[in-house]
Amino acid sequence: MLSYRHAFHAGNFADVLKHSVLTLVLDYMTRKEKGFHYIDSHSGAGMYQLADEYSQKTGEYKAGIAKLVNELDIPEALQPYIDLINELNPDSGSNELTLYPGSPAVAKRYMRRQDSTHLFELHPTDIEHLNEFCYRWKKAFVKQSDGYQGVLGLLPPPSRRGVVLIDPPYELKEDYHKAVNTIIKAYSKFATGTYILWYPVVKRDLVEAMKSAFTNKNANNNVKNLLQVEFCLSADTNEYGMTGTGLFIVNPPWQLAQQMAEVLPYLRDKLGNNESSFTVAQLIAE
Ligand code: SAM
Numbered sequence: 001m002l003s004y005r006h007a008f009h010a011g012n013f014a015d016v017l018k019h020s021v022l023t024l025v026l027d028y029m030t031r032k033e034k035g036f037h038y039i040d041s042h043s044g045a046g047m048y049q050l051a052d053e054y055s056q057k058t059g060e061y062k063a064g065i066a067k068l069v070n071e072l073d074i075p076e077a078l079q080p081y082i083d084l085i086n087e088l089n090p091d092s093g094s095n096e097l098t099l100y101p102g103s104p105a106v107a108k109r110y111m112r113r114q115d116s117t118h119l120f121e122l123h124p125t126d127i128e129h130l131n132e133f134c135y136r137w138k139k140a141f142v143k144q145s146d147g148y149q150g151v152l153g154l155l156p157p158p159s160r161r162g163v164v165l166i167d168p169p170y171e172l173k174e175d176y177h178k179a180v181n182t183i184i185k186a187y188s189k190f191a192t193g194t195y196i197l198w199y200p201v202v203k204r205d206l207v208e209a210m211k212s213a214f215t216n217k218n219a220n221n222n223v224k225n226l227l228q229v230e231f232c233l234s235a236d237t238n239e240y241g242m243t244g245t246g247l248f249i250v251n252p253p254w255q256l257a258q259q260m261a262e263v264l265p266y267l268r269d270k271l272g273n274n275e276s277s278f279t280v281a282q283l284i285a286e
Contacts, residue, residue, distance in 0.1 A: 004169035006044040007054035011061030014245035026110035028253035035114030036161035041147025046133030077259035120147035156190035201244030226284040
């Protein structure tokens with residue numbers, strides 16, 4: 001039985017990176033009238049109460065979103081994400097934050113009548129929360145089943161437009177290669193989709209192995225147009241714990257690299273310290 005609960009981590013620096021990129025990608029997708037699929041392989045609970053025992057126990061959001069929400073010099077590309085947090089917390093100027101959106105709630109902000117949302121989650125408690133969160137959300141389809149299989153079963157979407165978020169807990173080491181392999185397989189079915197894969201920097205060689213799996217070309221791997229963005233709070237170490245976080249993005253919106261080159265130095269200055277660093281790298285050309 002898996003024990004990971006995202007409620008401990010909601011709103012931390014890794015969520016700030018992941019969800020700010022997700023807002024930019026979804027915002028870009030909605031500039032065209034034609035509908036699209038949003039597929040979230042590992043959805044979590046949907047929405048998080050920051051006053052609950054989980055968030056309060058770790059206090060991770062206090063070193064993440066809480067440090068940004070009242071800043072007056074937010075870069076333009078981070079603003080849609082900050083606006084979403086403020087919409088959910090109308091008193092955030094004077095009070096503590098109370099709600100933090102998980103990836104399904106970020107998606108809900110953008111999805112239109114012509115779009116459809118497909119959410120996978122395995123944990124028995126989080127699936128209940130997710131079902132509650134999606135109650136009355138037409139065109140949101142929630143399944144308590146394996147998200148890796150779920151993604152592959154939905155591609156290509158009928159509209160031939162889609163965004164896939166793969167955000168595993170990495171409780172099992174196999175998640176590192178399973179996540180990349182799922183994108184490689186998904187790409188062979190639907191090469192024009194946008195794929196976002198979140199990863200933690202816990203051991204650098206695990207991230208390097210993911211990178212090699214994407215960039216080492218073979219008959220089954222034809223992935224092109226791969227961007228990597230990464231934000232590390234501190235230098236790599238062999239000690240236990242997450243020192244940084246990153247995303248691999250296949251077929252990003254064309255301005256995303258530039259937008260992240262604007263957002264990441266800001267995150268480093270506001271959330272980091274003198275050991276912090278960031279990367280924006282086009283790993284495979286278009
Ligand atoms: N995407 C969420 C967000 O951004 O708000 C956070 C997801 S959390 C990092 C990972 C979730 O994946 C956990 O809730 C866990 O229960 C779920 N999970 C683990 N293995 C899974 C699998 N094979 N298929 C679907 N969900 C899974």
